[in-house]
Amino acid sequence: MVSEDQAASLRKEVEDAFAEDFQGVSYVGSKVREIEKRHGQWVIESAGLYQALRMKSFRELLRNPKLSHKLASLLGDEVMCWRSQFFDxxxxxxxxxxxxxxxxxxxxxxxxxxxxxxxxxxxxxxxAWVALSESTIENGCLRFLPGSFSDARMDFLYSFIQDNKLFYISLLPFSFRYFFDVFKVVLFGRIFTKSIFVFLTAAKLLGEDFFDKFKVKDMEMKPGECIVFSSLNMHASYPNICSSNSRFSFVGRCTANHVRVAPGGKDVYSTAEGMVEYELPEVGSFQVYGKDSFGYNKILKD
Ligand SMILES: O=C(O)CCC(=O)C(=O)O
Incomplete structure (x- = not known):
């Protein structure tokens, strides 16, 4: 979508901004920031959450017609980005x-x-997932189950299991040897650690053949390339097994303007010391395509 040089300069812009701690602006709240700093976990993923709101070049990246027209063809003619992230x-x-x-x-x-x-x-x-570095199997490229967007059962099970902590306990017979590990994860684990257990349970409930009908596609990408995927598309990524090569990407989460974003204006962040509530950015979204005729969400005026 953009050249390798443009991708490199976008990446540098984020790294420079991170080096200056995004000028002290954190969208996940000062408490999360303070805890994560104390645990040495204030990284680009957390500090950079929602920061595209303040970075014109990233707003323009999503508005690039090569991308925004594709988004509009699926979401309709009023499209906004409600959340942005960087993955290093x-x-x-x-x-x-x-x-x-x-x-x-x-x-x-x-x-x-x-x-x-x-x-x-x-x-x-x-x-919209934009590669700002080479993305390979070795450094942790994305993986997809094409067609899986038509089956929402895994999404449903994730929510269901999160609400029913007893389901974690049902895993214990399968992981007796890891009893204390499971216990620790259930009580103190971050969401992605918990997700591993949720995933094991969900996969078991869905049955062995759930995955057989899909063929995994590994998505190796060059810097500047972009992929758009439905959030119902099952996706994962490889670990980074390289010795020096980081895999860097920008992600814009896009939806239609008729969708209300977090009506309560609050979210929770899974920190090293447990869940912490924070206020979502006052102006939370920016327009990517068309004009907002609904007025449900606070949209950046730029
Ligand atoms: O970039 C990754 O490794 C994961 C990305 C992802 O899960 C997402 O964008 O939803």
Whole structure:
């Protein structure tokens, strides 16, 4: 979508901004920031959450017609980005497990995306994932189960299991040897650690043949290339097994303007010391395509 040089300069812009701690602006709140700093875990993923709001070049990247027209062809003619992230998968970083996240509930109690019109769950949200470095099997490229957007059961099970902690206990017979590890994860684990257990349970409930019908596609990409995928598309990524090569990407989470974003204006962040509530950015979204005729969300005026 953009040249390798442009991708390199976008990456540098983020790294420079991170080196200056995004000028002290944190969108996940000062408490999360303070805890994560204390644990040495204030990384680009956390510090950079929502920062594209303040970075014109990233807003323009999503508005690039090569991308925004594609988003509009699936989401309709009013498209906004409600959340942005940077992923710096450094050497030795682990992979991301298979997941779906149509309504982006994550660790929160409520879905963050609430469509006000009848909407196919596969297009409640689309993710634009832009490679800002080479993305290879060795450094942790994305993996997809093509066609899996038509089956939302894993997403449903994730929420269901999160609400029913007893399901974790049902894993104990399979992991008796790891009793204390499981115990620790259930009580203190971060969402992605917990997800491994949730995933094992969900996979078991769905049956062995759930995965057989899909063929995994590994998505190696060059810097500047972009992929758009439905959040119902099961995806994961490899660990980074390189010795020096980090895998860097920008992600814009896009939805239609008729979708209400986190109506309560709050979210929770899974920190090293447990869940911490924070206020979502006052101006939370920016327009990527068309004009907002609904007025449900606070949209950046730029
Ligand atoms: O970049 C990754 O490794 C994971 C990305 C992902 O899970 C997502 O964008 O939803």
């Amino acid at each position: 998968k450094f050497p030795g970083a682990s992979g991301t497990i298979w997941h779906q996240n149509a309504t982006f509930r994550e660790t929160g109690k409520y879905a963050k995306l609430q469509p006000t019109k009848d909407t196919d769950p596969a297009v409640i949200q689309l993710t």
